[in-house]
Amino acid sequence: MTDLGTSPDAVQFRFRDDEVVDQASVTVDAFVEQSNANAVRIEPGDDARALLPHLDRIALVEVNFPVFGDGRGYSSARLLREAGYTGELRAVGDVAVDQLFNMRRCGFDAFAPDVAMDAADAKAALARWPQVYQATTDDRAMIQELRHG
């Protein structure tokens, strides 16, 4: 876990070793029309599938959570990972400790919360669940598979 602390882009946790993208992200509409951008920001109402033809030129996708109760971003994240996106997937906005584990499972690998999380609470939350009941692109075997070897 890389703690970027108070870095300008406000990323608190990052689970990747590559260089942080220094380009400001643009909207999905702008991105699709703009061939030189490599960072894009998905709002809850955006269709993440619009990005699929352009995955090879994306280095950063920010998924915004204006309120944590709006869960569309979880589907956006999974869709991108299922389509083979391997760049940074950053959850931005109203993101707290209690959402971290599921966000990781849906493919997020960077977090830029509006309010910084307690690092110890975050660590505990990420380590909380030893097993899972669902398969996602994180390649953890689900309990229902583990039972059958």
Next chain:
Amino acid sequence: MYKYDNYDQQMVDTRVAEFRDQAQRRLEGKLSEDQFKPLRLMNGLYLQLHAYMLRVAIPYGTLNGTQMHALADIADKYDRGYGHFTTRQNIQYNWIKLEEAGDLLADLAAVEMHAIQTSGNCIRNISSDHFAGAARDELVDPRPYAELMRQWSSFHPEFMYLPRKFKIAVIAAETDRAAMRLHDIGVQIVKNDAGDIGASFFVGGGMGRTPMIAPMIREFVPLDQLITYAEACLRVYNRYGRRDNKYKARIKILVHELGADEYTRQVEEEFAHMLDQGVEPPLAEIERLRPYFADPAFEDGPKTIDRSDPDFALWVDRNTHAHKHDSYVSAVISLKPVGGIPGDASAEQMHLMADLAKEYSFDELRVMHTQNVVLPHVKIADLHALWTRLEAAGLGAPNLDTIEDIIACPGLDYCSLANARSIPLAQKISERFAESGKTEELGQLKLKISGCINACGHHHAGHIGILGVDKKGVENYQLSLGGSEAEDVSLGKITGRGFDEAGVIDAVETVTDVYLGKREDGERFLDTYRRIGMAPFKEALYD
């Protein structure tokens, strides 16, 4: 019935630890109420009118005697000696302390129970046929499939913040005892022409302020694609369900606004994509689950019932259901004593029901969505002894599916959402009909009362429905007729202007009198209503 393995146990234990941590952070002030509320709701903890309320999941309504004893102990230890069985086949406690909730959850986990996702905008406890595994008319036992869906829907990483709550029912008989088509997803286990088992999917039903009957969107989903298909249904909803208006956020509105064809098209597209994603549990998992629900060791015995005691005979006629083994029946314990609170049971009664399950029903009980409890496998030879014990404890009311078997939500006596009280109405109506002696003559008559438009009391699906509203600070009640939650599903229609409490009780009697006057041979109230329509009832009520 299902038994946790180490994995399942680890999951509920982990949840207890997680909730303890969340509650502690709330008590310490690290979490505001706005932040904590969705978290506690996903663990069934509400803040109600008088205190915190905890709703405990009873997956597909099945539990054993040890679990029922534990529920009784919880009522004594953490609550005020009673619990309330709900229309979601769950139980809720009305007087829980936040500082004790973690300990309570640990007690539950010790008997393989939990409160996971019994509230919140996530996939709720999965309901099913209360006679599953016992009913003569079922194709297969639906519960292995319900358990498969329980595990898949628990802590689903993508679907914890849906637009709104999400309820799934699984049945496997043509007779619908679970209000399947009034769910967000109704799954009916079926056999296709080739003889293979699979599932029909009905999506977009629900009650609430905009009641809708779910259309079928797929006639046959193969068994090894069941979870994948459900996941596709949920993903389309999570992405496109309305979030701008809480009252239009249920999946029924999405299906209605898109049209069932377009919603289905989107699901099929997502499903085709998902088939490559490996989200389906291995088929071996269903094979692992099935034996847990295998028949207990039924023994041949007497097949006929001694009906010489008329009170017993009446109870047998009313409260037992045909069993697939002809030496057995399923027996319903009514939690609707005349003048009582529908669905409430004291710790003492819960202990007794647990003991009776161990003695007479292979240690198994079911909770019905009608707020009663079933002993699914009772030997005909034991039936009189069982009834005698129930009678002695005030649990022998012979009123299943009669006008005394009223569904009522907690209403304004307990619920912070309610506009009017439901329970006193249910009490007075059951007393009125018990006194007049008309209950038996009226036969099957399903009366359902909700204290607000959220319809937890299923009033839309009542042969007679009552909805409590707030009329300038005074309780007022709207009457509706003609609903059904069963395989002949329909939504009730409002009769006209509302009534005060005394007025609506009289109105119920008036409409039952119209029925008695107009019915033809063998007709239930619902049949007569469907034949003659609203007009004669309206005339009697308002002219």
Next chain:
Amino acid sequence: MKILTGNDLKSGAVVWWTGSEWSLHVNEAIDVGEEADAIAAREEASRRVNVPYTIEATQDADGVRPAHIKDRVRALGPTVRPDLTLKPADPDAGNWVI
């Protein structure tokens, strides 16, 4: 009069602001007038109360009576279980609600 109510954070019990503390008894509620928001904010911040809010009430010879039926049910307890209300000895306590 305006009175301030909420639930105890730890126990969930219905409580009423008396001017110096939170009481289980509505009759001890005082008129909070214009100070309601300030008291509510302070008490919630110190976690002595959960989700406080102000309601209308009247004061008569029998005591303080919330204007809305829902708050009267909150003040008393469930009308169908008089044994669990704040007036367990009074079987007609439920009539106070209506």
